[in-house]
Amino acid sequence: MTDITLAFSEGHWKELVGALQDDRETACVLLAGEAELPGELVLTTNRVIWMPESAYELRTPDELQIGSSGWMPALRVAADKDWLPIFVHTHPGGAAKQSRKDKLVDEQLLTTFRTRTNHKRYVSLVVGGTPELPTFTGKVFENSANPRPVTRMRVVGKRLRIQNAEDNPEPAPPLDIFDRQIRAFGSDGQKVLSNLRVGVVGCGGTGSAVLEQLTRLGVGSLTFIDYDDVTDTNVTRIYSSTLADVGRPKVEVLYDHLASIGLDVTLTPIKGNITDRSVMEQLRGCDVIFGCTDDDGGRGVLSRLAYWYLIPVIDMGVVITSVDQQVAGVFGRITVATPGEPCLLCRGEFDPVRAREEQYSDAERHALQDEGYAQGLPERDPAVIAYTTMVASFAVADVLQRLFGFGDMAIPSKQLLRIGDREIRRQKGSARDGCYCGDAQKLGRGDRQPAALGTTWVS
Numbered sequence: 001m002t003d004i005t006l007a008f009s010e011g012h013w014k015e016l017v018g019a020l021q022d023d024r025e026t027a028c029v030l031l032a033g034e035a036e037l038p039g040e041l042v043l044t045t046n047r048v049i050w051m052p053e054s055a056y057e058l059r060t061p062d063e064l065q066i067g068s069s070g071w072m073p074a075l076r077v078a079a080d081k082d083w084l085p086i087f088v089h090t091h092p093g094g095a096a097k098q099s100r101k102d103k104l105v106d107e108q109l110l111t112t113f114r115t116r117t118n119h120k121r122y123v124s125l126v127v128g129g130t131p132e133l134p135t136f137t138g139k140v141f142e143n144s145a146n147p148r149p150v151t152r153m154r155v156v157g158k159r160l161r162i163q164n165a166e167d168n169p170e171p172a173p174p175l176d177i178f179d180r181q182i183r184a185f186g187s188d189g190q191k192v193l194s195n196l197r198v199g200v201v202g203c204g205g206t207g208s209a210v211l212e213q214l215t216r217l218g219v220g221s222l223t224f225i226d227y228d229d230v231t232d233t234n235v236t237r238i239y240s241s242t243l244a245d246v247g248r249p250k251v252e253v254l255y256d257h258l259a260s261i262g263l264d265v266t267l268t269p270i271k272g273n274i275t276d277r278s279v280m281e282q283l284r285g286c287d288v289i290f291g292c293t294d295d296d297g298g299r300g301v302l303s304r305l306a307y308w309y310l311i312p313v314i315d316m317g318v319v320i321t322s323v324d325q326q327v328a329g330v331f332g333r334i335t336v337a338t339p340g341e342p343c344l345l346c347r348g349e350f351d352p353v354r355a356r357e358e359q360y361s362d363a364e365r366h367a368l369q370d371e372g373y374a375q376g377l378p379e380r381d382p383a384v385i386a387y388t389t390m391v392a393s394f395a396v397a398d399v400l401q402r403l404f405g406f407g408d409m410a411i412p413s414k415q416l417l418r419i420g421d422r423e424i425r426r427q428k429g430s431a432r433d434g435c436y437c438g439d440a441q442k443l444g445r446g447d448r449q450p451a452a453l454g455t456t457w458v459s
């Protein structure tokens with residue numbers, strides 16, 4: 001394990017940072033899910049359980065003593081619901097570095113936390129600094145005596161926050177290459193971009209435009225997924241494609257092009273379908289995902305993934321209406337699925353029935369259509385590069401605003417672009433009763449899935 005990310009919803013991180021207002025140390029237990037990838041671990045928080053005041057035996061600005069009544073209720077919940085408990089305490093106004101006493105506390109709690117919850121891991125976190133400039137460090141203990149450091153953090157909600165641990169400073173980006181961007185976002189902003197891990201699902205008109213922009217922004221890591229090959233009708237919209245590329249996988253064409261730009265970006269092309277669970281799992285380490293697919297099944301997977309793994313999904317679409325081959329209207333849509341906002345299903349961005357039908361083989365679908373049980377797949381819609389690029393640019397700009405916090409921060413979770421009318425409309429939404437996006441038990445669930453996955457993931 002070389003890299004460990006701790007993912008928070010905005011509300012949970014604000015709770016922890018709020019505790020820094022007390023000049024005495026404060027403690028709590030986080031309940032978290034886990035996502036294990038090759039060489040990487042992501043811990044996804046679900047809730048914060050604060051130590052009751054009665055459990056503190058000693059509480060000063062630089063020392064804590066807590067009785068077992070403080071953490072045992074949280075461990076019971078963790079064991080009952082299969083969460084990983086994380087012991088957290090604050091260093092208000094100070095560095096997040098562990099003291100000698102903190103290390104002794106870890107040694108004392110390690111066995112208790114593991115035994116009571118039947119988890120192989122014990123995790124501790126220190127939050128320091130001020131509410132305006134918080135810092136953190138963390139340790140993950142597994143079977144060996146040597147803990148591994150938590151390297152970075154992601155906070156998702158209205159804003160998107162990426163921050164390295166205090167003991168894992170971010171490398172400086174090449175100032176000469178990104179000079180003009182640094183004049184806009186600052187060198188710290190460029191460090192954030194170079195630390196960002198992005199997934200892109202769908203490599204057509206919007207997807208290829210998103211990838212082109214993210215690469216030139218200096219994003220550190222790009223994982224992009226598409227199951228299709230380039231056709232002659234794709235060349236008019238897919239950046240970097242030529243007629244000579246017809247028949248090649250889209251992801252292969254884009255990889256060759258993006259790599260040739262020469263910027264220090266880690267590129268992971270995947271030819272596959274997001275509804276294949278083994279493909280979906282390769283997105284679990286992303287900090288944000290752009291949904292550039294036009295199928296309902298793909299949107300269904302991305303919608304669920306946003307809440308299970310605390311990864312904001314920026315879903316987009318372009319619709320061109322025409323009459324007798326004359327454009328009647330051009331419309332773009334950007335919908336953000338993130339904790340605290342309704343999911344794509346509640347927004348009506350995909351049809352769960354069609355999502356299921358897309359998984360049928362051609363023979364199965366035709367048979368069900370003949371019997372009246374299937375809708376059939378829609379015909380291909382019109383597409384024009386100017387409009388797919390415009391919507392892709394709005395989507396990338398949305399993420400930049402969430403990262404850097406400029407302008408009107410009442411960022412809507414859904415924007416409708418009436419391109420022909422030069423209008424942008426905001427849409428509010430709400431979670432339906434019983435939907436996973438409003439279920440606190442499913443937030444940050446990670447790899448521990450419910451018995452029934454629903455209609456979207458295919459084993």
